[in-house]
Amino acid sequence: KNEVEQSPQNLTAQEGEFITINCSYSVGISALHWLQQHPGGGIVSLFMLSSGKKKHGRLIATINIQEKHSSLHITASHPRDSAVYICAVSGTASKLTFGTGTRLQVTL
Amino acid sequence: GAGVSQSPSNKVTEKGKDVELRCDPISGHTALYWYRQRLGQGLEFLIYFQGNSAPDKSGLPSDRFSAERTGESVSTLTIQRTQQEDSAVYLCASSLARYGGKETQYFGPGTRLLVL
Numbered sequence: 096k097n098e099v100e101q102s103p104q105n106l107t108a109q110e111g112e113f114i115t116i117n118c119s120y121s122v123g124i125s126a127l128h129w130l131q132q133h134p135g136g137g138i139v140s141l142f143m144l145s146s147g148k149k150k151h152g153r154l155i156a157t158i159n160i161q162e163k164h165s166s167l168h169i170t171a172s173h174p175r176d177s178a179v180y181i182c183a184v185s186g187t188a189s190k191l192t193f194g195t196g197t198r199l200q201v202t203l
Numbered sequence: 204g205a206g207v208s209q210s211p212s213n214k215v216t217e218k219g220k221d222v223e224l225r226c227d228p229i230s231g232h233t234a235l236y237w238y239r240q241r242l243g244q245g246l247e248f249l250i251y252f253q254g255n256s257a258p259d260k261s262g263l264p265s266d267r268f269s270a271e272r273t274g275e276s277v278s279t280l281t282i283q284r285t286q287q288e289d290s291a292v293y294l295c296a297s298s299l300a301r302y303g304g305k306e307t308q309y310f311g312p313g314t315r316l317l318v319l
Contacts, residue, residue, distance in 0.1 A: 125304030136292060138310040145305060181246065185304040188259055189234055191296075193246040 098122050101182050101194035108201050114169040116197045118182030121163065128191060129156050129167050130181040138181075141167070172201045205229070207311035209295050215317045216285055224280040224314045226295030234300030235278050236308065237262075237270060241291040249293075252278060253300060285318045292316070 100119045108114050118127070129141040142149050142156040144165075149156050153172075158165040169176055179198050183191040208227045216222050228235050237249040248262040252272045263269070267286075272278040282289055292315050296308040 128308070130310075136313050136315075138294065138296075140307045140309070143305065143307050183246075187304045188251065189298065189300055189304045189306065189308075190236060190248045190251045190259060190262075191238070191246070191308065192248065195245040 097194070098192050099182055099184055099194040101197050103197060104195065105198045106200070108172050108199070110173055110201055110203050112172050112201075114172050114176075114199065114201075116167045116180050116182075116199070118165045118167070118194055119163060120165075120182075120184050122184065122192070123186065124184040125187055125189075126185050127158055127165050128183045128185065129165075130183060132179040132181060132196070134178070141180075169199075174201045174203060177201050207295055207297050207309050209293075209311040209314050211314060212312065213315045213317075215319065217319055218287060219284055221281065221283045222285055222316065224282075224293050224316070226278045226280070226297075226311060228276065228278070228295070228297030229309055230276075232297035232299055232309070233275060234298045234306075234308075235272060236296045236298075237278070237280050238294045238296065239291045240294065240313075241288075246294070249280070282316075285316075287318050290316055290318045 126145045132138045153170045155168040179196045181196045182194040210225045235252040251259040267283045270280045292313040294313045295311040298306045298308045
């Protein structure tokens with residue numbers, strides 16, 4: 096069993112829909128990271144959180160430490176949100192352990 | 204300011220040849236990480252530098268892989284006697300590494316390696 100599990104693996108949504116991607120982990124962590132990888136391959140850090148909730152524009156990330164679970168929400172989705180979203184966790188050593196990613200396609 | 208840069212962006216080599224991949228982290232970032240993403244697979248950790256030391260090399264897949272960092276800056280990942288299974292995108296990331304795992308990592312654009 097992987098230390099970081101994401102669901103769903105693939106997600107197709109219509110423009111304007113509310114999207115949720117889930118991440119569960121089985122190890123102790125210092126922080127959980129949500130990353131975005133565009134088709135060209137570049138990776139951008141969206142959020143790093145160790146408790147509670149963070150919001151940036153239409154993106155919201157939450158984490159429940161007791162349940163070892165995090166969610167990434169996208170409100171009013173847009174085709175430009177199409178990308179692979181990756182959940183990763185870091186311990187005190189800072190290296191990241193990654194989930195397998197969720198491929199999101201937002202259509203008009 | 205400049206982000207993390209990597210070179211070359213693409214590398215095609217023949218099986219058995221050695222390759223060197225370079226990473227220039229963000230200036231002042233003491234932590235540097237190498238990751239690998241094989242086609243259709245998730246990202247995997249290779250090695251972590253704190254300054255010029257590598258306290259965690261646990262992800263290096265074999266002794267054909269080595270890495271060094273100098274001047275608390277540029278890092279080179281070397282793969283000797285390349286094999287076809289080494290084909291992947293090799294990503295470098297850097298961070299300030301001041302907060303014990305609670306810092307954002309900034310990724311470079313990657314080097315796409317193809318071993319024929």
